[in-house]
Amino acid sequence: MVSDPIVGIWHPPASSRAVAASLHVGEEGIVQARDVDGKPLSATPGLKIEVSDRIGGIVRRLTFLDGSVFETPDNDGVDKALKALKRRPGVVHELERFRPRLALFVIAVVALSFAIYRYAVPLLVEAAILLTPPVVPKLLSQSVMISLDQTLLEPTKLSQQDQAAIAAEFGRLAEIAPRGAAGYVLNFRGGGAVGPNAFALPDGTLVLTDELVALAGSDREAVLGVLAHEIGHVEREHALRRIYRAAGVAGLIMMIGGDIGSGAQDVLVQGAALMSLSYSRDQERDADRYAVQLMHAAGRDPLAIARFFDLLATKLGDSGYADSFLSTHPPTPERIEDTRRYAEEVAAGK
């Protein structure tokens, strides 16, 4: 089995010197490069010679054991020689050839992109959440609490009785939630720049500002409704979900970036940012519904949270707080209406 010589160029090891040469596969499976006079330049057993992958029509590179290189544009000749040596030529190049089959690939890409965004990303997020050890949200939450206390928040000015009353009612609410009362720590703080606000950290640490309590006035149920909403964020692990999702989408865009060019990549990044806005709005809606269910299950007024949104919209609509509960929880008419309708359904259904 001696194949036809393949014509190309031979470079000595690590050198740019180019020698016109030809490649021969001998009887014992030895691959040899020879110059135009037939003088051998280098030889290596066929199974040990390193052959670069075939890509389009670019020159093929065969590296001998001594480091010298034979280059040839004769890709078919090299593939034939590889077959003679019982070595498999690459499969990927076969797929890449311009054939009608490529149209199927296009359809597959479109369908798979959609499927990944719709199903695989949420699935990976769930997997990541299951794999996250509890110590991660704990450490994160502790450091947030410390940095918030040092910068934005102030000590509470709420009276001991008020604190105790809210804490007791909150405890009865948290008892019903899956994590239980022990899974939550309620902190009272002066809101300072963040104003009337409440937020939850992923380990179950909740913060309630004096300003929010004052805003609700005599309507304690409304304060509990807001706390139930924050419990919803913790129970559904919204914060971790958002992070994993953002990272997953960024990762996907990064992987595909080199293939679509930097301009199209920027468009995707902007699109992803817009989608994440709508994603966090969905999370708020989810927490609202959770609050309604929890309040109902605790025998409280499920309409309280909707009432609080109304209060926010009327009292805070033109107040000076730039970064209040409003900016992260915009009480749009749709949202109030949705929550109210859901609360009425829940109240009537049970």
Next chain:
Amino acid sequence: MNDTASAETRPAPSMRREPFTFTGTGREYFGIWIVNVLLTILTLGIYSAWAKVRRNRYFYGNTRLAGGSFDYHARPVRILIGRLIVLVVLLVYNAAVQFVPLVGGLIGVAFLFAVPWFVMRGLRFSARMTSYRNVRFDFSGGYWGAFLAYLLGGMLTWGSLGLLAPIASQWAWNYTLGNLRYGDRPISCDPRLEKLYGQLIMPAAVLIVGVMALLAAAAGVFILASGLELDFDQQLSSDVGLFGILTAVYTAFLPFFLLYVLVGMLYRAGTRNIAFNETVIDGRHLLASRISRWRFAWIAISNFFATVFTLGLARPWAAVRMARYLATATVLYSAGSLDDYLSTVKDTTGVVGAEYMDVEGLDFGF
């Protein structure tokens, strides 16, 4: 640099003119591209490392000069490891920003100072993985050069509203091209400041005229819109309104953004000509670039819209079109044989830096 030095960078009549050519075709690259994308998606991104190697090998291998071609030698597994490291860093950074804005800010600052290191390693990796005629390139730039070229240069450009951009360009070209080595021989690149400033004039004029035209158009639209007496308050209060506002903001800023992109491209194409024309390889071969700035901007912008409006399908054609144009506008004047170069590089450097460059869209090729 004085005038005698610049006279040296003009090709002598005895030199051989060797044009770069690009031999790839959109049709051929389409197959490679769609298989890259398909396998990347099917493997949830893992194949992207192999895809990058195949893509780079296709483009480098089809870039031909004086009978030889370029090649790319990176091993996909190393690129994959680099990507995973970058992904983990991004994940940690995202989490930090989300939960601890303060610490996130500190990490951001630390990250900023790490950027020059990543850039340096990235350039070195790319150079060492690139060969021409069986000889690897190398890169000898250090941290502070990258600090000047990328951090300080960027701040200078933004802080001066572009007026000091030529200084930043001088640093950047000096760093990226001037620190490149072909085998064991140095490459020098000393673009002179006054020549770089010469490339600023036309883009600056385009910017001023463009901004005035857009402001006039915006004023016209505003007068028309206020005539319609839209009830903005009511729109604001609904969810649909939020998307409406976002759309309006994007539409209003898009023309300004496109103008900014256009001006940036006109300027950068000009500096490429200046920098290449003052690049000397091994003290004797000269590089030359003759890009038409408007033609370059037209190709880049029409490529972008073609890619977006075909949902990416025109990308192979667009990429090949740009590579072909850049190759035909580039020439090497060789002062003698290209036979006597020796490779000194072994496959050893880390790949994390190179991956960061990809993430930031800074990917630096030939």
